[in-house]
Structure formats: C-alpha cells, structure tokens
Amino acid sequence: NAGVTQTPKFQVLKTGQSMTLQCAQDMNHEYMSWYRQDPGMGLRLIHYSVGAGITDQGEVPNGYNVSRSTTEDFPLRLLSAAPSQTSVYFCASKTGTGNEKLFFGSGTQLSVL
Amino acid sequence: QKEVEQDPGPLSVPEGAIVSLNCTYSNSAFQYFMWYRQYSRKGPELLMYTYSSGNKEDGRFTAQVDKSSKYISLFIRDSQPSDSATYLCASINTGGFKTIFGAGTRLFVKA
Numbered sequence: 001n002a003g004v005t006q007t008p009k010f011q012v013l014k015t016g017q018s019m020t021l022q023c024a025q026d027m028n029h030e031y032m033s034w035y036r037q038d039p040g041m042g043l044r045l046i047h048y049s050v051g052a053g054i055t056d057q058g059e060v061p062n063g064y065n066v067s068r069s070t071t072e073d074f075p076l077r078l079l080s081a082a083p084s085q086t087s088v089y090f091c092a093s094k095t096g097t098g099n100e101k102l103f104f105g106s107g108t109q110l111s112v113l
Numbered sequence: 114q115k116e117v118e119q120d121p122g123p124l125s126v127p128e129g130a131i132v133s134l135n136c137t138y139s140n141s142a143f144q145y146f147m148w149y150r151q152y153s154r155k156g157p158e159l160l161m162y163t164y165s166s167g168n169k170e171d172g173r174f175t176a177q178v179d180k181s182s183k184y185i186s187l188f189i190r191d192s193q194p195s196d197s198a199t200y201l202c203a204s205i206n207t208g209g210f211k212t213i214f215g216a217g218t219r220l221f222v223k224a
Contacts, residue, residue: 004156031210040121042201042216043157050210058211090156100145100205102212104156 002026006091006105013081013112021076021108023091029103031094032074033058034066036087037107043090049074081112116140119202119215128224132189136202136215139183143204143213146178148187151199151217160200161187192222 007022025032033048035058045058049068063085065077074093078085088109092102119136126132134148144165149157161176163169169176177186185202201217 033212035214040216042117042119042121043203043214045211045213048210056210059213092156100147100212101159101162102149102157104158106156107154 004091004093004103004105006089006108008108009106011108011110013078013110015081015083015112017081019078019081021078021089021091021110023074023076023105024072025074025091025093025103026072027093027095027103028071029093029095030071032068033092033102034064034074034076035090035092036060036085037090038087046076046089078110083112086110086112114139115215116143116213117202117204117215119218121216121218123219123221125221125223126192128192128194128222130192130222132187132192132196132220132222134187134189134200134202134218134220136185137183138185138204138213140204140206140213141183142206142209144207145205146176146185147203147205147212148174148176149201149203149214151201153198157201194222194224196220197222 034046035043047066049055091105148161150160151157166180173190175188199217202215
C-alpha cells in the first residue's frame with residue numbers, strides 16, 4: 001500500500017515559470033489537501049478538496065490552483081512562480097470528517113530563483 | 114494572530130528527561146486536538162489524538178487538553194534520542210475541513 005505519493009521530490013524553478021506538483025493516494029480517501037511548510041510558520045493550508053469535483057481555499061491560496069477530477073489525484077499548480085513560493089509542499093488525505101487523522105506524503109522541496 | 118500558537122523552540126533536553134510541549138488556540142469551535150511528529154525530511158505522522166478536554170496516554174506519551182484555557186500539551190516521559198523530531202500540534206472543529214497546525218517545536222534529546 002503506497003499511501004500518499006508526491007512527485008517530484010525536488011524542483012528548482014525560475015521566477016515566472018509554471019509547474020504542477022503531483023499528488024496521488026490509493027486509500028480511497030474523500031478528503032485531500034495541500035500544505036506548505038516554512039521555518040517558524042508550521043504547516044499552512046493552501047487548498048483542499050472533499051471529493052471529486054469539489055475544491056476550496058485554505059489559509060494561503062493566492063498563486064496556486066487545484067482541481068480534483070478523480071478521487072485519487074489532487075495536483076497543485078503554480079501559475080507564475082515567485083521566490084515567496086520557495087517552500088516544502090505536503091499533500092495529505094483522510095477519509096472525511098469524523099476521522100481526523102491526516103496521512104501525509106513525503107513532500108516536495110521547491111526553490112524559486 | 115494564528116488560530117494555533119506554538120513556540121518553535123528549539124528545545125534541547127538530556128536523555129531520560131520529561132519533556133513538556135505546549136500550544137494555545139483561539140477558535141472555540143475546535144473539538145479535535147492532535148499531535149503530529151515529523152522527522153527530518155519526512156512528512157508528519159499522527160502521534161496522539163484527543164477529542165474535547167481531558168487526558169490521553171499512550172506509552173511514554175500523554176496528551177492533555179484544557180478547553181477552559183484553550184491549552185494543549187504533550188508530555189514525553191523518559192525521553193530518548195529517537196524522540197528528536199519536530200512536534201506539531203493541530204486542531205479542527207467537528208465537521209470541519211481545515212486542520213490548523215501550530216508552528217512546530219523542534220526537540221533535541223541528547224544521549
């Protein structure tokens with residue numbers, strides 16, 4: 001059982017470039033989310049989804065887009081990368097409300113130059 | 114002001130010490146309180162989970178929630194070098210979709 005899989009593990013972008021961070025889970029979880037982790041700031045919620053076709057904003061959504069076409073996949077798109085988006089990104093999933101344990105991927109370290 | 118506040122540390126203790134990690138929260142609707150442990154260059158993993166006020170014990174770990182003061186604590190007894198990690202507190206309200214995390218406290222346990 002792979003759990004939550006994120007790709008790539010590392011990425012370097014130039015300012016203005018776009019890219020998609022991939023996230024897939026094989027646990028049939030309804031809920032998926034993206035967090036960014038910065039020193040001293042902890043994990044901050046970017047976007048989340050409660051099921052295929054349903055997405056909503058978290059604490060820090062600006063500069064990021066998401067879509068949820070299948071239960072398994074929840075990609076995060078950076079439309080025009082900025083140095084402020086340099087961070088470690090984590091994808092997480094859980095079964096739904098009432099079961100609050102989040103399962104995290106191993107993270108993507110992104111640097112924007 | 115963040116909804117969940119946590120001192121990022123770092124906190125350094127000798128092996129065998131009792132460790133106390135703490136958070137405060139501001140959202141009265143929070144009902145679920147969690148502690149996640151994160152090793153270096155890894156994703157966080159759930160360590161402890163508490164619903165509403167009270168204590169929960171699991172081996173050397175005790176989670177405590179005081180809703181009257183909006184205070185969340187994690188105690189580690191007989192700390193080991195393998196406990197060296199970042200500990201993140203987190204909260205969510207019943208039926209909610211947004212798990213809110215504290216900044217995380219970096220813990221070092223010296224052998």
